[in-house]
Amino acid sequence: MALAPPLPDATADELAAMYKALADPTRIQMLHMLSAAEEPICVCDFTAAFDLGQPTVSHHLAKLKQAGFVDSFKRGVWAFYRLRDDMPKSARAALATIPR
Amino acid sequence: MALAPPLPDATADELAAMYKALADPTRIQMLHMLSAAEEPICVCDFTAAFDLGQPTVSHHLAKLKQAGFVDSFKRGVWAFYRLRDDMPKSARAALATIPR
Numbered sequence: 001m002a003l004a005p006p007l008p009d010a011t012a013d014e015l016a017a018m019y020k021a022l023a024d025p026t027r028i029q030m031l032h033m034l035s036a037a038e039e040p041i042c043v044c045d046f047t048a049a050f051d052l053g054q055p056t057v058s059h060h061l062a063k064l065k066q067a068g069f070v071d072s073f074k075r076g077v078w079a080f081y082r083l084r085d086d087m088p089k090s091a092r093a094a095l096a097t098i099p100r
Numbered sequence: 101m102a103l104a105p106p107l108p109d110a111t112a113d114e115l116a117a118m119y120k121a122l123a124d125p126t127r128i129q130m131l132h133m134l135s136a137a138e139e140p141i142c143v144c145d146f147t148a149a150f151d152l153g154q155p156t157v158s159h160h161l162a163k164l165k166q167a168g169f170v171d172s173f174k175r176g177v178w179a180f181y182r183l184r185d186d187m188p189k190s191a192r193a194a195l196a197t198i199p200r
Binding site for chain 2: 001003004006007009011012013015016017019020022023024025026027028029032033036037039041042045046049090093094096097098099
């Protein structure tokens with residue numbers, strides 16, 4: 001049976017990388033919280049919410065940033081994170097799969 | 101700032117496991133092809149489509165089955181795979197993020 005032509009390699013690779021960023025329960029929780037938040041969330045608030053050290057929290061947020069879900073800014077010594085308004089379409093669709 | 105209460109651990113864990121199954125370009129391609137196919141697809145056809153040995157192809161399909169996307173049946177010596185009609189809601193939503 002003839003199978004549908006494959007997606008371009010780059011498309012499949014990008015999607016796989018995005019799913020890899022989502023394949024972690026802490027990062028899913030972070031996206032859940034960012035979706036519900038009315039303001040950007042400080043790394044310090046994430047650190048308080050999870051039973052993890054701040055470097056681990058920052059590592060998870062860096063993964064989400066790399067995957068295109070969030071961006072960040074500094075306010076004094078603290079980094080704040082928020083969902084990107086302009087995230088890639090696939091990221092937006094993936095975000096919609098996380099329950100509110 | 102008060103963050104939204106986290107999702108139940110089991111919910112976050114299940115979603116993470118599902119995304120782990122998707123975090124592979126070959127498995128994404130397989131789901132793309134299964135979505136387009138009008139009939140179940142034989143392991144032999146997947147093996148021909150990808151430059152991979154049949155055990156690797158079967159391993160990928162087993163991962164997709166474990167994650168709830170596909171089920172399989174035997175016809176003679178060959179295993180055939182198809183998308184589940186009754187896949188979990190989160191799997192259905194995740195499947196929708198893969199371009200046609």
